[in-house]
Amino acid sequence: MEQIKRSPIKDLLMPTGESPVGRQVNVKGWVRTKRGNKNVAFIALNDGSIIHNIQIVADVQRFGEDALKPITTGACLSVNGTLVKSQGQGQQVEIQANEILVYGSADPETYPLQKKGHSLEFLREIAHLRPRTNTFGAVLRMRHAMAFAIHKYFNDKGFYNIHSPIITASDAEGAGAMFRVTTLDAKNPPLKEDGSVNFAEDFFGKPTSLTVSGQLEAELGALALSNVYTFGPTFRAENSNTPRHLAEFWMIEPEMAFYDINDDMDLAEDFLKFLVRYALDNCMNDLQFLNNMYDKELIERLQFVVDNKFERLTYTEAIGILIESNQIWEFPVSWGSDLQAEHERYLVEQHFKKPVILTGYPIGIKAFYMKQNDDGKTVRAMDVLFPRIGEIIGGSQREEEYDILYKRIKDLNIPEEEMWWYLDTRRFGSAPHSGFGLGFERLMLFVTGMTNIRDVIPFPRTPQNAEF
Ligand code: ATP
Ligand code: MN
16 A cells, blocks of 8 residues: 555545645544445545545445455544545545555454444443444544643743642541552451451552542642642542442642632632633534533533633532422532532522632531631632533632631641641641632533533543443
8 A cells, every 4th residue: 555644534625724635644443323225335434633534435446345345334444545635425525536545353143232322321331342432532622632731821921830649648638438549468367466457568558549639749749839730530429329420530620829719619600611612612523512412502502601701609508598499309409418419400400500619618518628717607618500510610719827727727637747747738838729620520521511410531430330
């Protein structure tokens, strides 16, 4: 086969410079469909560079029927040919094939992705092949675009990316149940005299787990570099089989010295708007597909979020609205209890009809490190609530006063010996600071219009499921 440099299909369908029509080109990719007649075969080829396929036109006489036989849905090809203006409808250009090499065939009897639409549930069972569908191609390209946009946003603002550890010996964050990390023999662990497991003999010499959040370490970074962010995997052994929870998910946690809770909210709103705008500006091919296939209001909803100011109110005001609403709730509403998804979605979707930021939560339902208000009852926490998602961001101003933080740690029976390094930051050069955590897959749910979090991460980890 003649050596011609491979062109990504995107570059042929949407050239940025001079038109490539008339050129000898090579494309490589996977067959989506083949149709045709005795004289000519039309092969739709996709290489993932863009949602659209390129049409390959193969003259049956020239190649011979037998040579075209292994070209079935799912097969991988390399094609040399001339890029020409298309005579047919549905595409601007196509490739008149000169040479076709089949890298890998795909038995039509057993290849699970035939051309008809498959349910998202079925595709989860073949997560190793679902990247080859239009839907997951779109989701994965957008996932990349959002990850890139996150780094761009913070880099442009002078934030430094901090790599917080994945294995941790502290479970103080209290954000969720943790996964134990150990090299001890599960059947026969070393025991102490009292019969409990002797973790002194474990790999790290003490009990360790996978992190639920990088925040505490991000704070250490912020109290030296001023503005930092983490972007890494986090793990929660919460046995909640919901469409919005994963056992392994990615979180973005900016942490800023000299920011109060209002600065924190301003950053969160600006950040989310930047990301949604980035999706609109850079992912329109994929968005249009998702809009047509899954969610006819997707693009409109994204535009709405970019254009409108988020509603800000206190938890106490929100409780008042929920009580006055006369809705029938599954979980009763009362001051002091945590808001459930049904309450959050009522505020966002029914009452305000726009994103909402709640602040001033009761001290009893929030984490130990949040800055206490003078009322003695509430903390400077903030949650950003989005349509269809509920909580997308959780954050707070942090308690920077040593005495108050120390008392809170004692009151909650958090082991001081696990927290000495964190407390040290309040002993040496403490500073007001704030931060928040954005769940990356919650963002992905919002920007793609998908409804199940298992469909916005390549290989989801949920209770009873760690395949692939
Ligand atoms: P939720 O109440 O929805 O369980 P949370 O209060 O436990 O959330 P935080 O501990 O504040 O959440 O975590 C910060 C962000 O991480 C959340 O706002 C959300 O976007 C995301 N998040 C939390 N838990 C999960 C999970 N299990 N799977 C995916 N994303 C999550
Ligand atoms: Mn949770």
